[in-house]
Each structure stands twice: as structure tokens, then as C-alpha cells.
Amino acid sequence: MLRSQQTCRSASVLYRPEPFHLGKWPTVRSCAIKRVSDDEPLKCTRLWNSYYLSSEERRALQQAVTSRRSVNAHVDLVSEGELADSLLFIVEGWACRYATTIGGGRHFSALLVPGDLCNLEALLIDRPDCGVRTMTAATIVALPRELALALATQHSGIARAFTWLALVENAILAKWALSLGRRSAKEKLAHLFCELSLRVGAQEREYEVSFNFPPTQEQIADAVGLTAVHVNRTMQVLRAEGLVAIASRIMTLSDVPRLRQIGGFDPGYLHLDRVRANTQPPLVNPNYPRSRSRRGS
Secondary structure (H helix, E strand, O other): OOOOOOOOOOOOHHHOOOOOOOOOOOOHHHHHHOOOOOOOOOOOOOOOOEOOOOHHHHHHHHHHOOEEEEEOOOOEEEOOOOOOOEEEEEEEOOEEEEEEOOOOOEEEEEEEOOOOEOOHHHHOOOOOOOEEEEOOOEEEEEEEHHHHHHHHHHOHHHHHHHHHHHHHHHHHHHHHHHHHHHOOHHHHHHHHHHHHHHHOOOOEEOOEEEEEOOOOHHHHHHHHOOOHHHHHHHHHHHHHOOOEEEEOOEEEEOOHHHHHHHHOOOHHHHOHHHEOOOOOOOOOOOOOOOOOOOOOO
């Protein structure tokens, strides 16, 4: 795996429970490739690596986990409107959060990658409005809802970590809504690909980045509000311009600065500074100019 220099942003002492050491924690990308042992099922999740947790709070979360299971592709982990009694973390594989219309139409409100909490709303909502479905074979870790609520009540760091996850989810959803309403097809894909490259922890080399990318064009269409045909045509444009290539489920972004400019991508909404220092790589390049979105093809 390519390595890049790890950086840690300064943050308020108020929210740093304890010092930590670079090199101690695995990257999110490594979790997507290397299996996590049964005695540390949460270690690669964003909750576990939240800046707000102390060692005691991490141990409490780990002890509360009740199950770890392997799931096939295209399996509903959570069904729309059905009772959810556990928080589900995806530690291997990809999934999606979706909603359907009366007529059978489907839209993705989130693409879930290794480290994500699939159904945070289950912490306080009995019957979720959205379903969660695996896109690939996956490994899922379950944290019972009642235990999670008890821990959040007893430990302020855990409560803050759950709140942080909710705020980041809301920020991502806001960007997706902006794409649906105001970005062109080319801008939508450029923004989505830039976002996912950071969320999976892909390492950049000479302005180029490659990462595992299992979604089909039909699934991409469900995420960005286009038809599969429109996605196909737009992908052909991006390929022809030398910006994107996909082969054997590996996506390569060949010119990250240009894609950021096209999509108007500013990574600040992902709030990676609140993840322990080396659980995410540095931003693709913090010195890249942050451009405003422009209507394109």
C-alpha cells in the first residue's frame, strides 16, 4: 500500500481526551483490505476513531458489541419501516442507504464504505424511513441500541462522537442535495468521486488516486439522480478527457485538481480533522485551490 506523510490538525484541548501516537491506528483503507480480528471489531470504524473518545470509552464500546457476521451482496440489513434494534457498522464491503416510491422507484441517500455506521437514526428512531442494503459481500458488526443509548448517557465522549457522526452525515446529505438540484451530470460525478476517494482513505500519488469502487453505473445513477444511460455517457466524457478510468472495480482519478474544480469540491464538510490523526490520509493536497462550482456539460 502506498504511504503518505501523516498529518494531524490542531484542535481544542477541550475535545482531546488523551494524547495519541502516530502509527498506532490503522487507516480506513487498510480496514477495507485486511480483516479485523474478532476481539477488535470496531477498531476500523469512524466511531471508534472519533477524536472525542477516551481509551475507557473505546473499551466500553468494544465490550458492548454483540455480533459480527458476514453478509452476501444485495441483502437488506435494514428494511424501510421495520423495527431496528441495533446499530450496524460496516467493516468490510460497501452498502447503500435507500428509499423507494410507491411505484417502485429507488433513490440512494448514501453510499456506505468500510468504517461507516449504517443506521445512526436507529439510536433514537424505532422504525427508520430508509433501508440499508449491501452492494457487495460485507462484514457487519452490531451494537445493540439500548446498550448504545446507555453508553451515550454514561459517557460524554461517546455522546459527542455520535453527535459528530450525525453532523457529518447531515453535511454529506446537504452536498448530495445540492448536486441533485444544481449540479450538471459531469459536476455530480466529479464531486461524488472526489468525496468517495477521501472517505475510503485512498492515497494520492502525483495528483492521481486509485481505490476500490464496486458500484455499477445503475447504482451510481441511483445516487446522483440520473439515468444509467446518462451516467454512461458522462463517464465516457470523463474518460475521453483523461480524468477517470475504471477497470476491474478499481477507479482511478487521473487529475484530482481538475476533478475538484469541475465538481466544486471542498473537502471541509467531511470534517476529517475530527478523526484520529492517521485513520484518514491528509486531504488530497491541502494546497489545492478551492474553486466554486461552475455549470458545465
